[in-house]
Amino acid sequence: MRKLYLECNMGAAGDMLTAALAGLFEDPSEVVNELNSLGIPKVRYRLEPALKCGIQGLQIRVLIEGHEEGVHENQSGSQESHHAHDHHHHHTSMKEIKDIVDALSISELVKQNALSVYQLIAEAESKVHGQTVEEIHFHEVGSMDAVADVVAVCYLIDRLKVERIIASPVRVGYGQVHCAHGILPVPAPAVSVLTEGIPVYSGNLEGEFCTPTGAALLKYFVSEFGEMPVLRVVKTGYGMGKKEFEAANCVRAMLAEEEQESQIIELCCNLDDMIPENIGFITELLMKEGALDVYTTNIQMKKNRPGILLTCMCKEADRAKFLTLIFKHTTTLGIREYDCKRYALRRKIETVRTPYGDVHYKYASGYGVEKAKPEYEDIAAIARKTGNSLENIKSDIEKLR
Numbered sequence: 001m002r003k004l005y006l007e008c009n010m011g012a013a014g015d016m017l018t019a020a021l022a023g024l025f026e027d028p029s030e031v032v033n034e035l036n037s038l039g040i041p042k043v044r045y046r047l048e049p050a051l052k053c054g055i056q057g058l059q060i061r062v063l064i065e066g067h068e069e070g071v072h073e074n075q076s077g078s079q080e081s082h083h084a085h086d087h088h089h090h091h092t093s094m095k096e097i098k099d100i101v102d103a104l105s106i107s108e109l110v111k112q113n114a115l116s117v118y119q120l121i122a123e124a125e126s127k128v129h130g131q132t133v134e135e136i137h138f139h140e141v142g143s144m145d146a147v148a149d150v151v152a153v154c155y156l157i158d159r160l161k162v163e164r165i166i167a168s169p170v171r172v173g174y175g176q177v178h179c180a181h182g183i184l185p186v187p188a189p190a191v192s193v194l195t196e197g198i199p200v201y202s203g204n205l206e207g208e209f210c211t212p213t214g215a216a217l218l219k220y221f222v223s224e225f226g227e228m229p230v231l232r233v234v235k236t237g238y239g240m241g242k243k244e245f246e247a248a249n250c251v252r253a254m255l256a257e258e259e260q261e262s263q264i265i266e267l268c269c270n271l272d273d274m275i276p277e278n279i280g281f282i283t284e285l286l287m288k289e290g291a292l293d294v295y296t297t298n299i300q301m302k303k304n305r306p307g308i309l310l311t312c313m314c315k316e317a318d319r320a321k322f323l324t325l326i327f328k329h330t331t332t333l334g335i336r337e338y339d340c341k342r343y344a345l346r347r348k349i350e351t352v353r354t355p356y357g358d359v360h361y362k363y364a365s366g367y368g369v370e371k372a373k374p375e376y377e378d379i380a381a382i383a384r385k386t387g388n389s390l391e392n393i394k395s396d397i398e399k400l401r
Contacts, residue, residue, distance in 0.1 A: 006167040007252040011209025014149025016239040020253035021156040023237025050240035053248040057238025062145035113154040124193040169199035173209035231256035269332035272307035
């Protein structure tokens, strides 16, 4: 399982998250080139190296028609600030945001994620200002650099193919911030709404550390907040803010590859009055319906009768379905359940070109072990067609890998 841990000890903002995620790729500059090809109007991303407290990381600058937009920095040094007010800013509606995102050269999933993040922001603004979502017009979070941050984070998370995202408690800062509406407390009202249910703290540095965009991205993507669990980290990225503090001003992203472990159940029953054909039918049916594995074991039952132990391994969520199938298609009057942990190697299938044609090759790795073998059905089809033996075909294909 691929996991991502986000360390938000200095808050979270869209540009810092983007830079941290870009740092997880083998070639961050190539990923930024991909971002520049997405088609965000008038936007260009620029990647720069940055050093904080002796730590080398990355900064992402978003240029609008060649210039950074004139927004104030928040305390963590992010380009984005919810409350900095620029009278030249265009106030953007949710419909306009949707039109921009829908026109981009990104997958439907990335579009959906980006719009869902903006929906969270709209709902927070709606609650703060006492307006409907349709009436909300975004200020700085509707500017093109903020759109660029949201789209970039959604795109990079999709490219990383992580299955679970965990984040630390989030520093939000403290104090007050000036905006067009007056002096507001930190965290900003929209951030307070967006971080409901998320563990946050003020820290010992005054200022605004978590922006609405950063809060919305965390709320949407993070499934668990807490201290870093035991992880096998394979890559670390640092997304740097622009201001200098005693502590390294960054979001740290850690990509982890975990051995696959899952909780499953075994459903078992003893059978001594079923004919073999019917047992064969139920084993095939259970596999077809999505069981992880089904097998039978010869056992000795009461009155010295030979019998069959039927075992069906399945996910906990599928318990009811398989209980019904076993009761319906066997003679058993009772089924036993056992909780199990299942450990599995990471698996992938690749196509290998051979003189016999394309053959699927199955690879598995984990726990310090690597395994590979050709797909049996492919080898068997070749053997039937050529008259060659399975072992000779396997040997020929192995030489080509």
